Amino acid sequence: MMFASFNSSGGKLKISNPEYSDFGPNTALMQSFAVGHNFPTEYPHFSGDRIRYHFLFYFQAGNLEFLGLDPAWSLNLLSITTLVAMLIVVMTLGEMLFNSRTVGRLGSLLFFFFGSLSYVPFLHKQVSIRAAIEAIKHRGDFLPSIFPYRGEQWGTWSQVTYLNQRHFASAIGIFMLVLVFLVIQYRARAARRINTNRSKGHFINDVAAWLRRGARMFLPLTSRRHSAVATMSPSHEIVPNDTLSPEPDALTETSPSAMSDRSQVGGYNYRLSDDATPAENPAEPETEVTPPPPLTEVKPQTMVRAESFRATVPGFIFSGVLLGLIPMWNSALFIAAAAVLGVLFILFPLRLQMLALAITAGLIALPQMLYLGTGSGRAPMPRLFHWGYMVDQPTAMNVAKYLGFTFGFKWLLIALALIFASWFQRRLFLAALSLLGVAFCFQFTIEVLANQKFLHSWVIIANLFVAFALWRLWRLSLGGTTLPGKFVATALFLLIIPGGVIDFFPIHNTGWSEVQYQNDPLIDWLKKNTKPRDIFLTDRFVTHPILMAGRRVLYGWPYYGWSAGYDASKHDRLYAELFEGKDPWKVYHLLKDNGIKYVVYDNAVRQGQFIKRPNEQLYATYFPKVFEDSRYNGLVIYKVPDTSPPKLNALPEGVTNMFEGGKGAGKGEFDSPTGIAVDPSGNILVADTNNGRIEKFSSTGAFLSIIGMKGSGHGQLGEPNGIAVDRAGNIYVAEVGSNHRVQKLAPDGTFIAEW
Template identity: 50%
Template sequence: MLAFIYLAIMWALGDSLCRRFYSFVTLPHRLAASFLVGLLLSSWATYLGALAVGRNSASPLLWSNLLFFIAAVALILRLRRHAPGEPAARATPDAHHAKANRWDWAFIGLFFVFSWWMMFSSFNMEKGRLQIANHQWSDFGATVSIMQSFALGHNFPTEYPHFSGDRIRYHFLFYFQAGNLEYLGLNPAWSNNLLSVLSLVSMLVLVMTLGTLLFRSRAVGRVGAALFFFHGSLSYLPFLIKHGSLTGALAAAAKSQDFLPSGFPYRGEEWGVWSLVNFINQRHFASAIGILLLAVVFLVARARPSPPPDGAEAPSPDEMRGEFEAEPSGVGDTAALARPLTDRLRPYAGFIFTGALLGLLPMWNSAVFVAAFAVLALLFLLFPLKRQMLALALTTAALALPQVVYLRTGNMREAGYSLFHWGYTLDNPTFANVLKYLGFTFGFKWLLIAFALYLGTRLQRSVMLAASGLIAVAFLFRFSDEVLANHKFLNMWLIVANLFVGYGLWRLWHTLIAGSRVPGKVAAAALAALVTFGGVLDLFPIRNSYFVEIPFEGDRLVGWVREQTNPRAIFLTDRFVTHRIMLAGRHVFHGWPYFTWSAGHLTPERDVIYKRMFEERNPQRLLSLLRENNISYVAIDNGVRRGGFIKNVNEAVYEKYFAKVFQDTENEYDALSIYKVAAGTVTQMPPASAADSPADEPSPINAFEGGRGKGRGQFDGPRGIALSDAGQLYVADTANSRIQMFTMEGEFVGLLGKTGTGEGELREPNGMAFDAAGDIYVADALNHRVIKFKADGTYQEQWAGPEPGFYGPRDIAVGPDKHIYVVDQGRARIVKLSGGGKTLAEWGKQGSGDGEFYEPTAVAVDGQRVYVADANNTRIQVFDTSGKFVAKWDVEEWRRAGVLHYHYPDLILDSAARRLYVSSIFTDEVLVYDLDGNKVGTLRPAAPDKFEGPTAMTTSKEGHLYVLNFHGVRVSKIDPGQK
């Protein structure tokens, strides 16, 4: 209930302020402006209040909300008392305006329903379990942790929950407000989604308003706003060609969980970067764009000529005019200097207020602030009212500069890039390639934009020119390590461009051709279909997405963290995207590094400290490290134990010298143990005993015993195994950049090759295969080549693959035809080579269609068929030996709790038994398929042995199956005939 009261006061505050400075075209315009202004200002006010008391209060949100309620209500009452007199009652709207209003509300209703579906289909809460859609797991999952750090934690002064001990460098205020609403009583999904839905609908209302003002047609505003949901990319053309017909394409799209790939080989083009997923992932994006549109609407209203006579589709200004919305024509007159100061400032008031709103954007959404700077700089050159716009700019700069300095200075990594960067993500950004990219990405919308500009007025062209500055920003500058982030500027440009597309359609619909409107209507309908069809297809992946569920309410670990730990506590954990510890509002010392790296944090330096705290064996030094980094609790689970990032986990030291305060005895949380960092002094901790040192621990040399390390017989991240006809077992010790050789009984024999980048040297050996002569072929993923060694282990030759060369070759197989088949994972293709390295065939590309791959990991070949493990599409694809697609088999075991992870399943054929063995790292078993694609069983070793992350496999002449355990860093041997 308190959350809804807060929202009502927030909205009322926004309305009271907007009525002082703005006039409104329609009632929806007023409501949208009031919501966005109220949201921005209330978030800032509540946050600053919490920040002010946060150092000395255990409940900063309690006091900041109380202060906000008091101050906001007082300000609303004061503004209402001093509001300008109510105008005379307006006459009942005529039939034309009443019909236009009904159409406006109908479109807004549709926008609301569609936005509700988008947000709740990607983030929900049901039966106490948080549900995050698979497409949103990574980016959105991280922002949920920010929200929870305010709702259930104590994040004042504010830090990034994934990188404790340093100030936040991410625009976080939207998620602060979502967390605040959760604190006031809503559940996490409702608090986030309610703000997201209202923000998106408000943004679309302002698009409608801008279209109404700019083109003097409400129809154009409605169509332009509706086009937001349809990106216009031509990516549907290859999709249609591939499926042969419209019905085939629609049937395939109806089942698809992947957005349309553009076909360009650039970063992000497979992720749906032009789809609605951006606004689902980045919930703070729409509200910030709404503030920018509010500013543009204000400026266009001040710059446009007098409104036309009333008409069914013309603007109908609201009867409410802002107190400070006086005409600025007197500015500059000598007589004006004799007027009172308030009268002289009156023409500037709306501009100053608008500048203040824009100046508050850097910590709301930095990209939109940069966009606002670019757009308003061009509007300054193109529009009149230079003095007023200068006042707007100065106000913006005064408020924004401290935020920019805060976000971009301090303990940051030196930028490894130049601010000026030509080409966006394009590999070869010639002018022709840029035009080709933009032409394909926005398709037939360009024709309608050109038509609209041809018919447009000077004001309309000026607005389009100012908006098009965002294309220049996207292709000329770089603001972070991740240049793909510039897509936001193109997303914003498209929102304005859609109004011109809508205007082009509207004019075409009403165009007389040879005395008839029918040709124009047909052309408009055809173009409307062409610019929306790709967007329609990209709605299906949202509908078909599946939830990753995380128990939250009533969960034992969440409850323990909330009840037993301080809200300011910092945990040393695995490097999570999100986790119950973070959902309970606590910070982790070092979370998933992509987000912190892209924000400029010193991620590599933290890696070093992080590893030391999980590997240090001296208790005194360990406690000192933990204290220096303000660690309160250490959480060790199988992700730490088996993840490969930590080489020799010091869990035994924590077990011996630290109090274990939480034990996952039922393996609900990946065998989690939590240790509390002692409150005593470092000197009270005993020095290390001999038993604590790994140096005295014997290194196993038998492959079946294994162990993580660099010793002979130890492994680190092993990913390949093969058995020679001579009976020697070869293991690709991938992270140690070597291949180890063993007897069939697992006794260490020797090493093959040496580490390096030179000819015949190894950096990341993966799959291996033998030919009939006993020569061994090795796929070296990091050196991007296939290396051939003779049977005696001497280097013979190496191949870089067909153009543009191998990129992360992952597996290799030699077929009965003596040809070599290579999984070129980075290029999402299969390459078929002769024994001498000549390319015979290649097939595949990135995608989810038949014959397309998403992180393929393994290949197996019999006389007629080629079987490929298409890992992240969770299927096996079958081809003939020339690459023609034959069949596909779903492998549900390759999904883990609905999330796709990087993993390396392998395939091994037993042609005699007509069986295909398939490793499944997530279920710790080997799956057995017949060659028709039917799953006929599963294999596990006999107790006490067990699989621990089975990955690569090989078979012996006797029929035994040798399985490499990625997590267990050892080899298992089983008889496929066992039950």
């Protein structure tokens, strides 16, 4: 999976087409750490502000590349390791929760089969089974769903999420590891309660035996012997009912040795009784009476709880440390963990320990969340509560339809699992169910794909309940045979897996996009002649040799900045002004204010749709050219000097022309111009109506002068509307608004007359 979507050969990265766009920021981050110097860390596609993207996974991949691996091996080795580790932890969670290795392994296997019904419309379109097989074998796209929502058409409910977001599996693994720890702790608490109750039972039995022996002292010897037989019959039973423990049916694959002592297996109701026989307990001599054990042997419950808290809290604190480190790995998973653990806090005991976990995690995570979520360059965030954020027209029916299609037949198996499950397991499922509430009720970012992470996290836990239901059905006996249960379990399993099977083929069938990362003249020049922290003004691209050299760009592919929470519209305006502005002085100072060291022009800028009137002549005139190579789409690099060029200082600030000025009150700018004329010399006069003036330009459009100023006096203009010029160059201006007059002005703007 990993190498099929991201590989390298001959100094080029080979990126699978469906994942190409997602690897833009990921590879740029890796290279910024491996061959650049991205400390303090900034987003390579949106430089000049703190990073707002969970980057620590790619920091680790960059370290591996720095140590000698190529980028593909660095990322894939880390991706495979963390994915396998996550599956092992999920397997462990299933075994601990249901006491069955089969459930754990099957639940881990179901990770590869999301369960969506997307395969149904796909298969319905096929004319025959043979045609369906051929279509599956040659399929190049992941199965789309029936919904028009974002991500649904490119197969977000498939393995593509884990191929694109390589950091996702590691964060889920940490979260699952904490859940394993909590399940162990809840089981251990149940065992401690059982042991405490058993100790109390032994004490009561000892006291009863002592009383019986004392009573026999006052009986004749023969009567004592007969009474011993009667009193040695079971006299007391202790039946702990630990609600934290699963019922016997939920505990499976237990060894015979463990079955022989039910008190050692959390969840088994067991009986302790005094069932000794006279032969095992001969009558004691009449003169010896063993005193009862002192009452102080049973420790107060408060002391037991205090000792339990001190013994267990270190593990909870360490779990809090693990969760606290998640935000810069994947912030959505930290929110998911907080939601699930919040419900566990309500439904389960050990609340003091859980509070210690929460405080630890919060202290570590809060600075990270503030760093990622604040700053001057952050885009305004929408309201936090947003019912139905993931669907349009979020009625209860539409949400149910969406969830029903997305998880398909898994819902039926989950319902069966909850019937078979113990109260302990049901409560844990309720805690996991909070993730659906978070996904549909809250909006943490402007990108809806972030909320889909909550559903991906939920289904991993839900898979364990699906596996439990399949396992119970497989072993279910009806009329002395298990064949009906096996048949139903097999049928349901086969209804779950088709979508996952079909989606394995696009991983290998799609083409590659290649990106050079070494043995490249431009990359070699960048590494030799520029500094790792330098910022470039370039075309807005997904990947580029500049990013592969570990450098940063002012504004890369706009989606990356927008989805990460940056104010992309602000950079749109700045980007256009730097590539279209005709005022050298202003452009130079904008470059310096934004820390830009190099300006890169290529045909994508010259002929692109975003930049309408490129100003390359300005850079060619005032900035030194330091690199040029037509092999890179006509690429030219200009260096921004540390101090302004001498000839740039001599230029008046704000000089422009009539074609580039735009709206405003500066030189060459307009506000609702409504009249235009040409004088005998070919100069162009424009009635700048709302600014109350006339602007004069040369025949080529260069700014020359301003005639008049806003007012009602002679030579002043209210709202000049119409304009004409006679053979002598005199100017006639018709004013609307408050003045309602026509003025005659000399060519230089001197007042002559009015009507």
